[in-house]
Amino acid sequence: MMSEFSYVGANITRVDVLEKVTGQAVYTGDIELAGMLHVKLLRSPYPHAKIHRIDSSKALKVPGVKAVLTGQDAPSRRWGTFLADRPLLAQEVVRFIGEPVAAVSATTIEAAEEAVDAINVEYEELPAIFDPELAMSKEPPVIVHPDLPKYHTKLTGFLRPRLEPDMPNVINHYKIRCGDIDQGFKEAELVVENRYTTSRIQHCYIEPPTVIALFDVNGTLTIWSKSQTAWRQRAAIIDIFGLSPSKVRFITPYVGGGFGGLTWVYEALTSLVAMQTPGRPVKLVLSREEAFIDAPARIPFVVYVRDGVKRDGTIVAREIKMILDAGAYSAYTGLIVKNASFGTVGTYRIPNFKLDSYGVYTNNPPNSSFRGLGSCQAEWAIESQMDEIAERLGMDPVEFRKKNMLHEGDRNVQGEIAHSVGAEECLDKAASLIRWDEKPEQEPGPWKKGKGIAVGNKYTIAGTDSCALVKVREDGAVNVFHTGSEIGQGCDTVFAQIAAEEMGLPMDMVKITRGDTDITPYDWGTASSRLTFYIGNAVRMACQDAKRQIAELASEKLGVPADELRVHANKIYQRGKPDAVLNVPELFRSGGYVGKGAEIVGRATFSCPVTPEDIETGQGERLVAYFSYGAHAVELAVNVETGEVKVLKFVGAFDMGRPINPKMCEQQMEGGMSMGIGSTLYEETVVENGIVINPNFVSYKIPTITEHPLIENVKFDSAPAPHREGPFGAKGLGEGVLIPSAPAIASAIYNAVGIRIRDLPITREKIIKALEEAIKSVDLLGGGSV
Amino acid sequence: MKQRLDFVVNGERVAVYVEPWRTLLEILRDELKLKGVKEGCSSGMCGACTVLIDGKPVKSCLVLAPQVEGKSILTIEGLIRDGQLHPLQQAFIEHFAVQCGYCTPGMILSAKALLDENPRPTEEEVREALRGNLCRCTGYVKIVEAILACSKKDWEG
């Protein structure tokens, strides 16, 4: 296959893989520092209670204990991603079962545990609230954050907190209004209305949350953490403690899985503990149980969708209400309230559209960001609804979707003009891979087969920035500096490929330095599937800047105008001369520096513009960086006696603009399939009255290797629609790969056994219950017994 | 009260002094500084702590330290021979079987034990043997492909 590029688009071996297969890759927990202390936390046993008294006297006496802290030792400034609502340790009130109330640092884990067990807390229990729909009423029985209007908020350009004064537990409320919704429903010839829910699911990264903090004798705070947002966490810590920015350093080693989950209070909390023992680093590792409770989970959504369509399949009206259970502290919820809405916007062309999205406090353990940032939940509802409408209209679900899809140049319900829309091709490819037109072959016995399909979109956030530095070494090799997190998605490799392509250098002349805010430049965060686009562009621009500097140095050396010079493959070429006129290393002095300016460092900031949207209508010109698209198609079998679902074939196609590394794109698509299977069929953190009942890998089940189709029955393809602003046309992929999975599986289950489940996960028991009710209603209608 | 344990790790005799309530995982990581073996859940469910004891995969977080006496342990660090990557390591690289890498050491060791016992497994047998190693990143597709690719070559362990 002819490629216009040498490295971009090629299956380049990952630059991190050698370290990982040899066990040499360093994760946060592998770091050992002299004098390191262990941190353990005491957590609240009540979902809502006043703290009257904390007696740490016995804990302080345990040999090896260096510090015991409570909320009184924590700053009054709270932590939060967009809304500073969470104290580092509970102050006066606890708001969920599991909220950290005290922290201990000690020389051994056993001493820390013993000290935690020895702390005595006097609580006065308060009534608690767990149902978000009840909590969002105008007079809820419990107000979780009475001081909400006073909390400090980050007024970034694209997020405004909309604290609803008459709904005291609502964090914010996002609106989209397009057309005339009442008129739309008047024109409809069929109205379908349903309620959908998703469960609280967990990232289940295999590396547990781990933070090390050191406050040294110079007053410099250094943090090592498995983070996805080093710079912004650093900013939060600077803010909370009133530190000088020059004295806070945040380092992110290799991360053993992120999946959107790594924004939490723990870096700030561990820093607080570290400050008690200047010169002695402290390490906090959450147990898996703690991670299930208070490493925030995916927000459970309640989504009401009401659709009006014409008999010919045109959607004329769509009304959506989304209710997000933030749990006790909001973390990312405030952003997700708005950004989940993009999931309802990105795929379809709808003339009359109304959306209201609410973030609500409850006394459940906190929920926050997760791969998909709310789009999974929103599109679970939308795509399930599309499947049902198609069936009721007697239309093929693929054709029904295509009839209503946005195309290049269409205006979406928020007023943005669609660009780079590969949705239809993804859908067609997925349909082809699953042989959509062929009915599955049924066999005698309790297993009934079915096929299902769904499409999905994933926006990438606009209005953020990423920076990159590209340093040229004396042999002409380049060193790229960035602060993306390598969470497994392969960002280091992508940036190396982009740099190699831009500089014309082989991969082994590109080095990546990542994740140290003293050395690597700003990045908004490894989230929203944004790194390839944002940092990729920044790397490309920084390479171009480096080449400009090289040309200028060469120009001086050669006495030739810089604009006649071109830099490529470690050489400098002059217009009109076929051979290189200079080698890049010749610009350096012996010892490895340049005479003018010491170093050649290409620098760039890539910003994606954003326009503020209208608060009442959600209309705006540039609200997202772009949408990526994808489709899943599934063939499965349902056992009508046990409700078990076996996924037999899983296929899909995704539009990531341009695959920078096709094999790595496959990695993402295959991973999305796996998370899709688990999150659709059995993943659920069971929370009863605020207690997490199953905080472990035994009872919270993620798919093992045996719960997947055979490899011959898994096939992924790409249908890239290049984006004019992406590096080489590339967009993002990491989250979109999960989104169509739940509705595709649900659609296949309906195809197999004729029942629709609207509440995730689709467990065996829900299937059996629905089958039993279907049989009953057949009986009631005189249909005879089965 | 620390007690002395004598055993073999990656072909070398070692002696450590540890309290009996430590696990093999802690000995490997904290005493012997072999950081390739990982802690994922500490309750024997995720398999990130898998090492081979006398050639068989075991979850090192669930092995009480004193029971290690006299045993021969293989960790990921012990796979390289004469500076050459083990065929499984090579296969994991070539087949893109690694993403975040946290499950990788345990996964490779379980795969090695499988191929040592059954050099030509079917795909079903591969899945059955690796079911104690969780991965959240990959969907296991390329892990299976890498192991099957190894199984098609001459296997010397």
Add this chain to the structure above:
Amino acid sequence: MRPFKYLRPSSLAEACQMLSEYGESAKLIAGGQSLLPLLKQRILAPEYIIDLKHLAELNYIVERGDEIAIGAIVTHRDVETSPLIRQWFPVLVEMERWLGHPQIKNWGTLGGNLAHADPGGDPAPPLIALDAKVKVISRRGERIIPLEQFFQDYFTTALGPDEILAEIQLPKPQRLSGAAYRKEAIRASDMPIASVAAMVKLDGEKIVQTRIVLGGVGPTPLRARQAEELLQGKEIEAINLSEVAILASEEAAPTDDLEGSAQYKRRIVRVLAREIISRALERAQIRFKEA
């Protein structure tokens, strides 16, 4: 884990000695696959741990006349791969196949599993179906307990505080008998929603003996005696398997938990019982035809 004193007896007799001395303050450890998680969560914090794992005296699978004896610390993997077990008790190989994970099987022991007495444990139902007994020893002597009576309640056995489960004894199966076992679980090697083991012995076309054991649906494994009675003495042709299965499910005593609701577990018992009894019958018939 809370610190403890570690004791390493050099013989079974010494282990009994230690256990009688420390009694309630001591916990025995074999593979520790069930014990260690409890110690780590500080649910248990014994003062003494007495280690049995290295005792060769407890590590054997031997043929003794009409029975096969398995030492308590034989690993699950060794049970699964033992030529004697493969020859005489293929149902145990079947059971071990999906027990836990390979890593757990390589270190965890059959005796340890039984002593832990998790009501969902895989080994108990097929062992009971095979009429297994356990030998329990102490300084005071030894006693043989039918495995069915060994389990008394959730995680509670007939073991006294000074007693050690030393051996599992299995009578060689009758020539014309067949056994089968399966658990239904959410993921292949999870603890069961429910499990069923069945043994049937034939005389020609007639069932002369049967044992049906349900796992994971009560505080201990349960014999489905009424279901057995429906089969006892019947010709194979005359059996209504659905009826037998329904009765078995009614004899289950499940509770709602994370693996499933009680009602759902009964359904699974019904589905499994039909399948497993049918398979045991098939296997018995094959033995009959071979004979």
